[in-house]
Amino acid sequence: MEITGSLITLATGAGWEGWLTATLSIGSLLILALTRLPPHSVMFFALTLLVVTGVLPTDMALAGFSNSGLITVAALFIVAAGMRDTGAIDLLIHRLLGRPATLRRALVRMCVPVSLCSAFMNNTPIVATMVPGIAAWARRLQVAPSKLMIPLSYASILGGTLTLLGTSTNLVVSGQYVSLTGADQLPLLFLLPVSLPVAILGLAVMIWLFPRWLPERGSTQAFGDMREFTMEVRVAPTGPLVGKSIAAAGLRNLGRVYLAEIERDGAIISAVPSEETLHSGDILVFAGDTHALADLLRTEGLQPTEGGDAAGRMLGRRGERRLVEAVVSPACAAIGATIRDFRFRDRYGAVVLAVARHGARVAGNLGGIRLQAGDCLLLEARPAFVTRQRFGRDFLLINDLETLSPNHDRAWVAMTILAAMVAAALVGIVPMLAAALSAALMMVVTGCCSLEQAEKSLDLEVLVTIACAFALGAALEETGLATLVAQVIVATGGEDPWILLAVAYAAVSLLTELITNNAAALLMLPIVLSLSTTAQLPVEPFIATVMMGASASFATPLGYQTNLMVMGPGGYRFVDFIRVGLPMNLFVGVCTVLCIGVVWL
Numbered sequence: 139m140e141i142t143g144s145l146i147t148l149a150t151g152a153g154w155e156g157w158l159t160a161t162l163s164i165g166s167l168l169i170l171a172l173t174r175l176p177p178h179s180v181m182f183f184a185l186t187l188l189v190v191t192g193v194l195p196t197d198m199a200l201a202g203f204s205n206s207g208l209i210t211v212a213a214l215f216i217v218a219a220g221m222r223d224t225g226a227i228d229l230l231i232h233r234l235l236g237r238p239a240t241l242r243r244a245l246v247r248m249c250v251p252v253s254l255c256s257a258f259m260n261n262t263p264i265v266a267t268m269v270p271g272i273a274a275w276a277r278r279l280q281v282a283p284s285k286l287m288i289p290l291s292y293a294s295i296l297g298g299t300l301t302l303l304g305t306s307t308n309l310v311v312s313g314q315y316v317s318l319t320g321a322d323q324l325p326l327l328f329l330l331p332v333s334l335p336v337a338i339l340g341l342a343v344m345i346w347l348f349p350r351w352l353p354e355r356g357s358t359q360a361f362g363d364m365r366e367f368t369m370e371v372r373v374a375p376t377g378p379l380v381g382k383s384i385a386a387a388g389l390r391n392l393g394r395v396y397l398a399e400i401e402r403d404g405a406i407i408s409a410v411p412s413e414e415t416l417h418s419g420d421i422l423v424f425a426g427d428t429h430a431l432a433d434l435l436r437t438e439g440l441q442p443t444e445g446g447d448a449a450g451r452m453l454g455r456r457g458e459r460r461l462v463e464a465v466v467s468p469a470c471a472a473i474g475a476t477i478r479d480f481r482f483r484d485r486y487g488a489v490v491l492a493v494a495r496h497g498a499r500v501a502g503n504l505g506g507i508r509l510q511a512g513d514c515l516l517l518e519a520r521p522a523f524v525t526r527q528r529f530g531r532d533f534l535l536i537n538d539l540e541t542l543s544p545n546h547d548r549a550w551v552a553m554t555i556l557a558a559m560v561a562a563a564l565v566g567i568v569p570m571l572a573a574a575l576s577a578a579l580m581m582v583v584t585g586c587c588s589l590e591q592a593e594k595s596l597d598l599e600v601l602v603t604i605a606c607a608f609a610l611g612a613a614l615e616e617t618g619l620a621t622l623v624a625q626v627i628v629a630t631g632g633e634d635p636w637i638l639l640a641v642a643y644a645a646v647s648l649l650t651e652l653i654t655n656n657a658a659a660l661l662m663l664p665i666v667l668s669l670s671t672t673a674q675l676p677v678e679p680f681i682a683t684v685m686m687g688a689s690a691s692f693a694t695p696l697g698y699q700t701n702l703m704v705m706g707p708g709g710y711r712f713v714d715f716i717r718v719g720l721p722m723n724l725f726v727g728v729c730t731v732l733c734i735g736v737v738w739l
Contacts, residue, residue: 178600182606208310208608213575216587217559220582223591238279245286257300260304282355284714288704293344299685310656328682336690344722371434374418377440384397401421463516472485473509473511476505476508477506493513493514494516604656604660646658647688679738682737683734693722
């Protein structure tokens with residue numbers, strides 16, 4: 139009877155504004171779950187209707203665009219770009235990967251550092267940066283990528299819950315909580331008492347069970363079905379590889395790329411042994427496929443041989459350069475000439491890094507190779523090269539690999555900026571927003587990322603979706619619909635706080651799997667705030683429930699962006715996420731509710 143009465147109250151007390159808000163909320167959820175329409179378009183349409191119909195005044199509807207949580211997320215995208223473009227993430231993580239003997243040890247080596255990095259950087263750009271590196275690592279270990287990609291996403295999700303910096307969901311929930319209640323900003327480690335044990339348990343389950351649960355898809359053959367390029371790199375004179383053996387430098391057993399020979403003082407060392415010591419200025423000749431060579435260029439202490447400092451000055455800042463594949467056209471003026479004599483770099487504004495012919499490596503010095511029609515070149519060029527040459531006759535195919543050669547000289551600068559940002563926010567020297575904005579500015583000023591890369595790093599679709607979702611959440615609160623829904627939940631769950639927490643978590647988790655995690659969190663936040671007031675319970679456990687429920691999205695690739703990002707590289711099907719993600723959702727949900735109850739109830 140009590141539940142029926144609450145439903146009647148919900149039906150009669152909402153008013154036309156409440157009904158319109160409910161229709162928009164439910165309609166948006168269904169459209170996002172059942173169609174391929176982009177979330178930012180759906181949310182922007184809902185915001186427009188709220189303004190046009192007068193449900194929300196203009197200033198309240200647009201308040202999400204100036205919300206501190208949203209601006210902090212935007213700043214962190216730039217900070218992550220600086221970490222990526224300097225290769226700092228590679229230094230932090232790749233040094234810890236190594237060559238583990240078993241798949242479970244590989245998961246430990248990967249998941250632990252990824253989780254720790256995700257605690258202090260937005261996990262979406264971390265996964266975007268790590269996917270090609272983990273794919274190359276899987277090739278070296280001869281492990282199917284499908285055994286590592288889902289754990290990569292899940293580890294970043296669990297790590298992202300450790301602090302408010304780890305995921306945009308935590309930041310926007312914190313910002314909207316302050317906006318709705320006028321309370322103080324939540325502390326950086328607000329979630330840690332709950333999220334740390336949940337993350338440890340979640341990682342343990344993954345490492346123990348996922349090797350058996352995950353499918354085995356993708357080639358693990360070292361040189362199966364590939365073009366084999368020849369590429370030369372030089373050992374940097376003052377770099378960290380000088381004096382190391384081939385094995386100690388990590389240049390042996392690379393998988394889809396191998397060291398063919400070393401050129402030293404005019405002499406050629408072939409069949410290079412693992413104990414061979416690297417000298418300053420050694421020219422290393424590698425053979426392998428495109429992506430494996432692109433991974434090799436991210437190794438600190440190796441630099442392209444072609445052009446040297448002159449190429450650097452001609453091409454501009456390293457953060458503006460990228461890797462490009464180009465096929466030589468029969469009309470190309472360079473045919474029959476060597477790369478060096480034709481002065482390829484001066485004519486095209488691009489540096490030749492590697493050459494493939496008929497799918498096989500071309501023997502000989504790179505600068506001395508005579509180009510032929512059909513040769514496939516791996517180039518380092520500015521983005522303008524791609525646009526310019528697509529309308530020319532010299533190349534048949536231009537493929538922008540969107541892979542930047544990192545500027546390792548700035549790696550420690552980027553890590554120092556990140557550490558200073560975290561320390562400032564943690565100690566409370568400045569607000570989190572000020573720390574993030576300062577760090578983003580320093581990344582650009584110090585050259586860790588260019589202004590162009592900073593602009594490109596801003597994911598406008600994500601930012602617009604978050605800002606528009608704020609408006610729907612505000613409408614739920616303004617029309618009183620959130621209070622009425624909370625009353626129904628209280629009537630359903632009774633007065634038992636454990637049941638209320640479980641119901642709230644289940645609702646957030648279900649919405650997250652159907653729509654985006656940020657939208658689900660912002661829709662549920664006003665409801666759980668009203669729920670805590672109605673049930674006369676502290677608000678902290680319910681805020682933590684929303685943050686954890688919205689972040690812990692494992693069962694589908696739709697709920698969390700990192701899941702979608704690993705779907706293609708891992709060769710997954712939708713059912714693969716259900717098979718491993720649904721048990722993960724249930725396990726993490728139970729652990730979360732128990733930990734929240736122990737900490738706050």
